[in-house]
Amino acid sequence: MMSRPGRPRHRDALRPGSTAVEQILDAAGELFVTQGFTVTSTRAIADAVGIRQASLYHHFPNKEAILEALLDATVVPSLEFARRVTRSVNDPRVALWAVTAGDAANLLSGPWNLGRLYLLPEVDGIEGFHVRRRELHAVYRELAVHVVGGDEFRCGLPVRLTETVIAQRVDQPDLAGDDVAGAIADAALRVLGVDVDEALRAAGRALVEQHVPSPT
């Protein structure tokens, strides 16, 4: 919540975030998830930040661009993390454990459960997000195929298990982060026929700690 030096902000900012963009995303995330995307106007978002609607349009051309930025926050850090992990380890079981745990932790982080927006019909048309989400799904599947030794239907399930934290968080808003993420990673490997032992789990956890960016 600290202001950056040289960038004075309202002392009584209505929203967390050190920049207007962060504050707009926080307000829009809350309103989209709790009220709905369609019924939320850019005017309502600007009001919730405490800025004028014209200032909002200085940062985002329209409501869909705000939605895309929020959706990207649910996949881009995980995609970059997954790429770093797959470059740094040879055992696909360890890599898949780490990718799953890191991605699940990302979906569990942040004050708003942004994954709730995935199934909106309005999201079908946001092509950039779908491209990046398919890339993330492809990293998972490639690792799973290596683990199983061939491409089967179940190779698509680890990333789906990760995404179950979205619905779990709806039903249980205080769902704890790291333990849950690790348990999902265990399950992702069990689906592929790998029984996770403590050594595999420790190696995966070390990768998560090494490669996940610290929260800013």
Add this chain to the structure above:
Amino acid sequence: MMSRPGRPRHRDALRPGSTAVEQILDAAGELFVTQGFTVTSTRAIADAVGIRQASLYHHFPNKEAILEALLDATVVPSLEFARRVTRSVNDPRVALWAVTAGDAANLLSGPWNLGRLYLLPEVDGIEGFHVRRRELHAVYRELAVHVVGGDEFRCGLPVRLTETVIAQRVDQPDLAGDDVAGAIADAALRVLGVDVDEALRAAGRALVEQHVPSPT
């Protein structure tokens, strides 16, 4: 699509279904899933059925009641099926396989992917649906606890795996029914540490065939 005797219908009905209620639900399901719940008016639903708005209100008091009926169609048949299965078999592994496969098949059936509506903020307030969905989740969890021999986090995952068919169907609209349902049931047991053999799978499949109501 046959009219019931004594209940003449328009010969050129715009919607599948032998009753006005079925036709309203079909039209509303399509519009909610493809256009969005908020932007769909009861007028638009009536137009898509080819009836007057006043006739629609004869069957449903408001748009939320239509939504609840659609949501119930995704859980009530599975809940009734799950209860029949758990009464009829002693091995919790076989029962859980059957409950999972039957429920996944139900979510994969029907022309509209109604599970997409689960995460809408508007659904948070539909208490009756949540009661029935929690009952279904509880049947899964009780079986999983029996399989594992204790209550652990992963006992909550089989029903979440079933619900992943919703997102899978979004990404792959032609997702095939029975094979996918069986593979999800295999995965649900693998998450609990059970490696499914052909005998267990055959016993589960027999339960599904015995207890799932034939489509009407």
